[in-house]
Amino acid sequence: MTSPEPDNGRERAARLHMYGLVAHWQDAFEAGWALTLLEWEENERAKRSLERRLKDARIGRFKPLCDFDWSFPTRCDRQAIDALMHLDFIRDAANAVFIGPNGVGKSTLARNIAHHAVLNGHTALFTSAGQLLGELAAIDSASALRRRLAHYTAPALLVIDEVGYLSYTNRHADLLFELISRRYEIKSTIVTTNRNFADWHEVFPNAACVVSMVDRLVHNAEVIAIEGQSYRLKEATERSEQRAVDRKPESP
Structure with missing residues (x-):
């Protein structure tokens, strides 16, 4: 039987x-x-799907969260980061913004969240603001631009890294506004920036859409301020000091 x-x-x-x-x-x-x-x-x-999503996400190399030195930043809301790692914000189509100076771990945190999202079945894409806006602004065909905007609209999570490190034209501002508007309340976006929102007029000088862009980005978003010295500078200093010790001849 x-x-x-x-x-x-x-x-x-x-x-x-x-x-x-x-x-x-x-x-x-x-x-x-x-x-x-x-x-x-x-x-x-499932294995092939994960490999494909990891490749498409373009997250790159990063320090895992288990190795992140939480004691180094003078200000960082670890509980808020832990909440983002639960990925409920993706299911809610909410956003997150990391604000802080260079080297405090904004990109590392964003990469960890994106990687965790992919491991849990979501699609993600990591890109710098310069690469994203430079690519979109170089497209001179309306149909090609629509297709590329659709490409950046598609992932469940889009990470736009390093907003504020360069200044952009009105066209760049309009393109970013269009992308954020397309994803608004439909898909989740993480932005890392070294500028407070009040200073974004310096990033996008004379752009009329900045206020509306920020309004859509921060609505129902987790805004996390991170303060402290550059961790990369700290590591570079420690390596330099260690090399100096290694070069010092031993006493007879």
């Missing part, structure tokens, strides 16, 4: 578009290999 067929076995095969297996499900199940084949297929597809 054969074991009863699992309720979801045939449905799982249908979701995977394994129509040959669906058509001969009873025979395959009674032969004892149908569920094993399903498990192999599901695992392999």
